Amino acid sequence: MYNSQNLIGLILYGHLNIANHYSLVCSVCYLYFVIWNFTRLMQTTITQLFNIQHPIIQAGMVWCSGWRLAAAVSNAGGLGLIGAGSMSADLLREHIQKCKAATDKPFGVNLPLLYAHIDQHIQVLLDEQVKIVFTSAGNPATYTSKFKAAGMVVIHVVSSTKFALKAQQAGVDAVVAEGFEAGGHNGREETTTMCLIPAVAAAVNIPVIAAGGIGSGRAMLAAFALGASGVQVGSAFAVSAESSAHELFKKRVIETTEGETILTLKKLTPVRLIKNTFYEQVQQAETTCASADELKTILSKGRSKKGIFEGDLNEGELEIGQVSAQLKSIRSAAEIVQEIMSEFEAVKKSL
Amino acid sequence: MYNSQNLIGLILYGHLNIANHYSLVCSVCYLYFVIWNFTRLMQTTITQLFNIQHPIIQAGMVWCSGWRLAAAVSNAGGLGLIGAGSMSADLLREHIQKCKAATDKPFGVNLPLLYAHIDQHIQVLLDEQVKIVFTSAGNPATYTSKFKAAGMVVIHVVSSTKFALKAQQAGVDAVVAEGFEAGGHNGREETTTMCLIPAVAAAVNIPVIAAGGIGSGRAMLAAFALGASGVQVGSAFAVSAESSAHELFKKRVIETTEGETILTLKKLTPVRLIKNTFYEQVQQAETTCASADELKTILSKGRSKKGIFEGDLNEGELEIGQVSAQLKSIRSAAEIVQEIMSEFEAVKKSL
Numbered sequence: 001m002y003n004s005q006n007l008i009g010l011i012l013y014g015h016l017n018i019a020n021h022y023s024l025v026c027s028v029c030y031l032y033f034v035i036w037n038f039t040r041l042m043q044t045t046i047t048q049l050f051n052i053q054h055p056i057i058q059a060g061m062v063w064c065s066g067w068r069l070a071a072a073v074s075n076a077g078g079l080g081l082i083g084a085g086s087m088s089a090d091l092l093r094e095h096i097q098k099c100k101a102a103t104d105k106p107f108g109v110n111l112p113l114l115y116a117h118i119d120q121h122i123q124v125l126l127d128e129q130v131k132i133v134f135t136s137a138g139n140p141a142t143y144t145s146k147f148k149a150a151g152m153v154v155i156h157v158v159s160s161t162k163f164a165l166k167a168q169q170a171g172v173d174a175v176v177a178e179g180f181e182a183g184g185h186n187g188r189e190e191t192t193t194m195c196l197i198p199a200v201a202a203a204v205n206i207p208v209i210a211a212g213g214i215g216s217g218r219a220m221l222a223a224f225a226l227g228a229s230g231v232q233v234g235s236a237f238a239v240s241a242e243s244s245a246h247e248l249f250k251k252r253v254i255e256t257t258e259g260e261t262i263l264t265l266k267k268l269t270p271v272r273l274i275k276n277t278f279y280e281q282v283q284q285a286e287t288t289c290a291s292a293d294e295l296k297t298i299l300s301k302g303r304s305k306k307g308i309f310e311g312d313l314n315e316g317e318l319e320i321g322q323v324s325a326q327l328k329s330i331r332s333a334a335e336i337v338q339e340i341m342s343e344f345e346a347v348k349k350s351l
Numbered sequence: 352m353y354n355s356q357n358l359i360g361l362i363l364y365g366h367l368n369i370a371n372h373y374s375l376v377c378s379v380c381y382l383y384f385v386i387w388n389f390t391r392l393m394q395t396t397i398t399q400l401f402n403i404q405h406p407i408i409q410a411g412m413v414w415c416s417g418w419r420l421a422a423a424v425s426n427a428g429g430l431g432l433i434g435a436g437s438m439s440a441d442l443l444r445e446h447i448q449k450c451k452a453a454t455d456k457p458f459g460v461n462l463p464l465l466y467a468h469i470d471q472h473i474q475v476l477l478d479e480q481v482k483i484v485f486t487s488a489g490n491p492a493t494y495t496s497k498f499k500a501a502g503m504v505v506i507h508v509v510s511s512t513k514f515a516l517k518a519q520q521a522g523v524d525a526v527v528a529e530g531f532e533a534g535g536h537n538g539r540e541e542t543t544t545m546c547l548i549p550a551v552a553a554a555v556n557i558p559v560i561a562a563g564g565i566g567s568g569r570a571m572l573a574a575f576a577l578g579a580s581g582v583q584v585g586s587a588f589a590v591s592a593e594s595s596a597h598e599l600f601k602k603r604v605i606e607t608t609e610g611e612t613i614l615t616l617k618k619l620t621p622v623r624l625i626k627n628t629f630y631e632q633v634q635q636a637e638t639t640c641a642s643a644d645e646l647k648t649i650l651s652k653g654r655s656k657k658g659i660f661e662g663d664l665n666e667g668e669l670e671i672g673q674v675s676a677q678l679k680s681i682r683s684a685a686e687i688v689q690e691i692m693s694e695f696e697a698v699k700k701s702l
Binding site for chain 1: 511512513530531532539540541542543544545546547549550563564565567569570572573574575576577578609610613614638639640673674676677698699702
């Protein structure tokens with residue numbers, strides 16, 4: 001799948017030198033050496049699809065992933081995504097233009113399809129000739145052919161095998177399969193990454209990008225074992241130096257302990273967040289059997305902006321994944337990419 | 352960690368023959384051959400702890416795992432567990448004695464510590480000189496020293512890093528860390544296997560057995576990537592030929608599709624089950640904000656026996672994990688062990 005077998009290569013290279021010293025080239029070993037060199041150049045279907053170095057995609061996240069984060073991830077050899085979910089069409093255009101200026105590497109835009117003025121956003125993508133779009137929260141059948149006709153690579157985010165098959169049928173190039181442990185909006189079936197990835201990978205014949213609970217090389221390797229050929233990382237990049245989230249939010253996330261996030265608001269759209277005063281209000285409303293409309297009233301105050309962008313840790317909606325409990329410091333996007341790749345290689349060798 | 356590198360071994364063995372043909376032994380390759388032979392014999396800390404061939408433990412499961420299943424798994428090279436949770440002390444004694452007669456391999460007993468007549472069960476374990484005990488659903492500090500004094504290997508099942516550290520402090524030999532996707536009783540924090548295993552493995556210095564969502568070689572490899580050195584498999588063995596579950600229950604489980612299980616009864620003890628009429632009753636009670644006592648009334652009818660052992664698919668409690676959606680046939684315990692190990696090795700080579 002991913003890559004090279006350095007130790008074996010080294011041993012066989014050493015052997016070749018010895019064999020040459022005795023004027024004897026062992027054909028078996030030479031053949032293996034050739035194969036080894038070939039596998040070194042091998043990429044996953046995901047690195048090939050996006051023409052990137054590492055199969056790490058930074059998730060598009062409201063109030064976190066503007067041009068600065070996307071460009072930093074792309075410059076580090078991953079794929080950065082501008083999260084359009086918290087942007088007006090004009091702001092999205094500005095971010096795309098700034099991202100182009102900040103990197104000559106491929107980057108993309110994450111577009112929630114349920115956006116109110118979705119046509120304006122789509123026009124921006126077409127005007128700016130964005131080459132990669134990740135769609136989510138809507139029906140991929142509606143827009144995929146339009147994006148493909150414009151020459152874009154189209155990926156759709158799903159939370160179930162059923163939706164993965166629908167996305168494939170709509171003509172997308174790959175799917176992001178996102179498990180229950182992921183931060184922010186999430187599926188109703190609550191299927192975890194461990195169960196979702198092998199099921200989706202077995203069902204579709206397009207590449208699968210795993211998401212949910214992935215912020216380390218260990219987790220990336222686990223995702224590959226399950227059948228993914230790339231990973232989408234959210235929480236770790238949400239608290240990176242280049243994330244546009246408020247410093248207080250970042251600090252709160254890296255202090256988060258196991259069990260402090262919860263999937264809530266299941267009567268509306270399920271969302272994973274850190275338990276705080278806002279969550280207690282939701283919880284109180286649900287305990288007293290509040291209606292969906294009453295819950296909407298609690299929500300209708302720009303809660304995610306308040307929490308993530310403005311740093312109101314009590315009244316804001318602090319969207320983040322379970323993996324937040326493993327995050328211990330604010331790092332640059334490049335450090336995150338490098339640390340994931342190093343750990344991935346080291347753990348793979350130790351298995 | 353686990354294993355052997357057969358392909359490399361074969362190539363190097365072939366090379367040794369060639370080298371011998373030319374009366375030349377390549378010292379580099381010979382050294383590697385020696386190392387390879389050594390690694391072939393290497394086991395994980397879990398296979399060493401239990402003196403078993405494969406690091407696969409069959410979960411103790413109410414109404415499924417009597418002596419027949421436990422002996423079959425142990426005979427196949429894994430570790431079988433008799434699930435004491437649905438047995439009287441006398442019945443447990445009978446199952447232990449039958450298991451001893453059916454296998455000369457190591458096996459164990461899973462003992463929920465909250466059992467009403469726990470002292471009687473413990474006396475049976477001591478009388479019968481059971482060597483391995485997996486404790487769950489209670490405080491490991493209460494009984495671990497008693498078990499250790501009797502020379503037993505003691506493992507405790509946890510759903511959080513905090514409890515894993517408590518179990519380690521109580522003196523257990525290893526922990527089972529069980530994620531949200533697991534069937535039956537489950538933790539309140541809802542941490543998934545993907546997030547729980549690396550956190551527990553980083554926190555404790557005893558071996559970690561991963562549970563929740565593991566029914567295939569891919570998932571076992573993912574668990575190893577996350578830091579486990581063994582896996583506990585429940586759902587797949589619950590529907591094995593040797594499971595004492597009702598045939599109708601087994602059939603229902605292998606027909607289960609993604610999203611059909613849910614973690615419910617969170618006001619009492621969270622449990623993952625298949626959605627059916629019984630679940631709808633619970634759901635209805637929770638929607639109308641029923642108290643814990645009202646929920647207990649719904650439950651107080653031997654629901655899990657009714658569902659799993661008697662095959663009442665409507666009124667029974669059908670406890671099973673999310674991985675049930677991946678199970679497609681009733682296989683023998685030996686087939687399950689072999690298929691997991693074959694896939695584990697094959698996927699490991701393909702990474």
